[in-house]
Amino acid sequence: MKDFATLFTAVDQTTRTTRKVESLAEFFRTASDADKLWCVALFSGRRPKRVITTTVLREWAAERAGIPLWLFEESYPIVGDLAETIALVLPPAAAHEERPLSHWIARLRELSAGDDATRKAGILAAWDVLDRTERLLFTKLLTGGFRVGVSQKLMTRALARATGQDEAELTHKLMGAWTPETTSWEALIEAHDPSADLSRPYPFYLAYQLDDLAALGSAADWIAEWKWDGIRGQLVLRGGEHHLWSRGEELMTPRFPEFARLIDYLPDGTVIDGEVLAFADETPLPFNALQKRIGRKSVPRKLLEESPVVLMAYDLLEDGGTDIRARPFAERRARLAELIGTIPPEAPARLSPAVTADSWEALAVERETSRDRNAEGLMLKRADSPYLAGRRKGDWWKWKVDPLVIDAVMIYAQSGSGRRANLFTDFTFAVWDGDDLVPFTKAYSGLTDAEFRRITAWVRRNTLQKFGPVRQVRPEHVFEIAFEGIQESPRHKSGVALRFPRMSRWRHDKPIAEANTLADLREMLATYG
Numbered sequence: 001m002k003d004f005a006t007l008f009t010a011v012d013q014t015t016r017t018t019r020k021v022e023s024l025a026e027f028f029r030t031a032s033d034a035d036k037l038w039c040v041a042l043f044s045g046r047r048p049k050r051v052i053t054t055t056v057l058r059e060w061a062a063e064r065a066g067i068p069l070w071l072f073e074e075s076y077p078i079v080g081d082l083a084e085t086i087a088l089v090l091p092p093a094a095a096h097e098e099r100p101l102s103h104w105i106a107r108l109r110e111l112s113a114g115d116d117a118t119r120k121a122g123i124l125a126a127w128d129v130l131d132r133t134e135r136l137l138f139t140k141l142l143t144g145g146f147r148v149g150v151s152q153k154l155m156t157r158a159l160a161r162a163t164g165q166d167e168a169e170l171t172h173k174l175m176g177a178w179t180p181e182t183t184s185w186e187a188l189i190e191a192h193d194p195s196a197d198l199s200r201p202y203p204f205y206l207a208y209q210l211d212d213l214a215a216l217g218s219a220a221d222w223i224a225e226w227k228w229d230g231i232r233g234q235l236v237l238r239g240g241e242h243h244l245w246s247r248g249e250e251l252m253t254p255r256f257p258e259f260a261r262l263i264d265y266l267p268d269g270t271v272i273d274g275e276v277l278a279f280a281d282e283t284p285l286p287f288n289a290l291q292k293r294i295g296r297k298s299v300p301r302k303l304l305e306e307s308p309v310v311l312m313a314y315d316l317l318e319d320g321g322t323d324i325r326a327r328p329f330a331e332r333r334a335r336l337a338e339l340i341g342t343i344p345p346e347a348p349a350r351l352s353p354a355v356t357a358d359s360w361e362a363l364a365v366e367r368e369t370s371r372d373r374n375a376e377g378l379m380l381k382r383a384d385s386p387y388l389a390g391r392r393k394g395d396w397w398k399w400k401v402d403p404l405v406i407d408a409v410m411i412y413a414q415s416g417s418g419r420r421a422n423l424f425t426d427f428t429f430a431v432w433d434g435d436d437l438v439p440f441t442k443a444y445s446g447l448t449d450a451e452f453r454r455i456t457a458w459v460r461r462n463t464l465q466k467f468g469p470v471r472q473v474r475p476e477h478v479f480e481i482a483f484e485g486i487q488e489s490p491r492h493k494s495g496v497a498l499r500f501p502r503m504s505r506w507r508h509d510k511p512i513a514e515a516n517t518l519a520d521l522r523e524m525l526a527t528y529g
């Protein structure tokens, strides 16, 4: 795994995006197909299952290093990373065995099937023949944690460079339910038979916050819709099956079993983009109703009755098995209206209606009624635009009524006091600045008691380091932080201070790479500060 270790060191030691892309592209040009496939998998969040708990691993590492456990425990906070601590305390390897990355991952799988004694012997034997960086990587993979400062987007850019394929096309190929166990490099990247994974979604198109209405030109070139307060979903109907994807590339199908009925009404080869919305008596319900159904794997009957959902459909990406994303939005929408028009009202799909007004002023008046409809404002979409991949400025704008929210990553947690002393309730949040997470606010309130209990259990299992009462946690969860105002502040590292920040939503649907950036905060400061 020497070449993968070299790649890891190269991307770990630079913050420069161009260098990272070059190193990754070099790996993709030279490694074997099996190793390239695993590299893509690891950098797109598809990690092998955890083989062993970190507690047991610490004991074995201390034992192998010939040091008492307390000394290992003392070293860990100084190094800051468990796999790195282990790599440092172990005695130098007696021999070196050069095997590819895919070999060591296959070995992990064998070990996870064995009993404790087999695992221990296998892990110690591996540590004995790997050099320091290779051990670090092997150990990271053992504990199921492989986090490096390389986003999926960067990895895809490097892959595009190495293969000569189009980046957006590759983004699409890498989506879906594949794992290195279920596919090959040839099938995934080179041959790419679309029927190989019938569930594969298209990359979601994401919007920007509207900053300058005047720059949009004539209102006649735009289609406005309500910005629904639900969760984004892409419904894929192919091969007689249905799949519902979240924008975080998570399959939500079992959580929303009611959408199975749509197979009876919509033709095979239909892919719809829309909002999953709690909905009763032809009226959207507040987000709370939907919240109850998020974060559970399956849904009891009672909840299905209490919180019924619809797919508020707003775009058609595939029609009769043909990718129609390049067609103008107005045309895709007209076809979507035709399809939805054939569905009886008891089936859970509606067309997101256009909000019509003959000028921006008239539309602004309509927008003021958003809250009464349980909508968050308006979405403006250019009528002749194609459906693009990812967040691109120009064709989709969010025009919210309450724009002061930011999606941030939780990085520190502290327990509360009094009644809440046994719960973690005080959190520090960060936004991205390049590849770094920069803390910018604390928040204490806004979650339900059940959510506080859940996050508390998670914090206990995912503490990276303790600083007195404060725990640094694995950056894994995104929360929407709502606030009343934003000001410049030289006292804060981020340069901004928020008024009355609170957690307005746990964004289970967002991966951390999608959290907001320091640049977004600064833009808010310029507009609302």
Ligand SMILES: Nc1ncnc2c1ncn2[C@@H]1O[C@H](COP(=O)(O)OP(=O)(O)OP(=O)(O)O)[C@@H](O)[C@H]1O
Pocket: 205, 206, 207, 208, 225, 226, 227, 228, 229, 230, 231, 232, 233, 247, 275, 314, 352, 379, 398, 407
């Ligand atoms: N009519 C609509 N058309 C498109 N997106 C809509 C619509 N109504 C609600 N949405 C939601 O708005 C989101 C678009 O905003 P954006 O792409 O920035 O995602 P986001 O960061 O999740 O937005 P937010 O945090 O504001 O909900 C979509 O992901 C979708 O869930």
